[in-house]
Amino acid sequence: MSKIIVAHSPDADDIFMYYAIYFGWVGSKKIRFLNLALDIESLNEGALDSKYLISAISFGLYPFIRDNYALLNTAMSFGNGYGPKLIKKKGKILKNNFKVALSGRWTTNAMIFKMKYKNARIVYKNFLEIEQSVLSGEVDAGVLIHESILNFDSSLEVEAHLWDIWVDFIKDTLPLPLGGMAISRSIPLLRAIEIEEILSNAVKVAVNNKKILSSMLENRVRVNKDELDTYLNMYANKDSITLSQIQLQALNALFKIGYDNRIYKDLINIKDYLLPTTYKNYRFS
Template identity: 25%
Template sequence: MDITVGHTPDSDDAFMFYGMFTGKVSSRDFTVTHVIEDIEKLNRKATNPELDVTAVSVHACAYIPGYTILRSGGSFGIGYGPIVTAKKQMSIDEIKKCKIAIPGKMTSAFLLLQLMIGKFDYVEMNFSDIPEAVKKGKVDAGLVIHETQLSYEQEGNVKILDVGEWWDKETGGLPVPLGINVMKTSLGEDTIHKFDKYLQASIEYGLKNLDDALEYAMQYSRGKPRELIEKFVKMYVNKVTINMGDKGEESIRRVFEMAKQKNTCTRFQTKYSHQVIIL
């Protein structure tokens, strides 16, 4: 079966798909064409299902009822996650009055920050442009995702909020629900199960062949040193990535329960837009 698979130009996604896309892990069931896009572009593509399988933000589940959530391939922070950076330290009241650059309205980082501090003034931009916009004073602060969570000091900024740390304390240690992989529900449960196992095997292969998988992932390093990329990949390709388990499921449910309670997610529907997590 020929299928299209979307993932981001990020080192952790590349690491997960290394086995699959290089043919190190094969499948009799699928021939894969991969499509690489920024996460917010993938989120928007998924609202009018274009790709058979795609990485999306957990937040996007409120807008994409045509997909089923896979158990493998998720990006969950374990006590860490997105941060907010600025040129100087600020109080929480000052932050709430800031114009904050965000990496997209459908990103989980945006939803989580709203849950943390309430509504705020924001401007959307590509996540990779946010550190420079903060440094040059184009915005007051920036909501930072991906490897720039680790490189903000080298970029001349300071951390003023830790969204992942807040979630960890707020939920009693649930993993931070950031990114997941989804597959068109119309393809059927059997096909979805098979692909989920295929992706899981690819992730496990990468973890067992760490140096080779990291070398492959470095093509998406955006000029960052290997040590930083290795640290980032090890943060976001973890045991919950192989299979989200009960804790991963609970964290997804919890974020939408909180969004509903706070009326934050404007298109929230019961059971995150009728989506299900494949069993």
């Protein structure tokens, strides 16, 4: 039995989508899955160094790692009318060159933020430190991600929703691509397809048994029961099982605005970077 580490973030949606495997509801006789939880920027930097065979990543990173990783067709998070929030102290007027804390250079929210606020002075923080950095006055503002968007200090207010910035950039209301799973191209194709099927099944089982699994996660996440339910409805739902056509369009829209703003050297079509699952049918036909 081979061992495969799945690296994911410690936020509730990633844990939720993986833990059907952790609890033994889904698995394989050939593969033993182990998990490693790290903050999203550590995962992004690890993917840049090809450190993990399977890793959660920010979608904004993907064009930079496309030669070494394929994008999995499952376990992804999109915002649909919501997403990361730029917060500040109530009543504070932000100058053109305000100082802001972001959760990492390679995150999708950082990409969108930098296209909008070109003169902002950026510092990078662990996502768990951003709210306190604003409260202490170390920075003028910060972009909250993960569960932090649901419940932050009452002395803070939202300056801007990244969803609104996204919609303004693409001139459409496609869902906002936030994060997905990438798999190393060093894994043989048939094995990679098998892994994708297992992970997809794990997400499906989790979504279909949400009430049971959520109760098992309550002591493993940073939010209360009601907030967990809200958060999973947003980021770990039926739309996380398999990439839809509209999600594929959204990813291409993300890569297009990144290309237009000279973040990416090349314009890619995400369909060229998914696992060719039809190979399995041809191989055994």
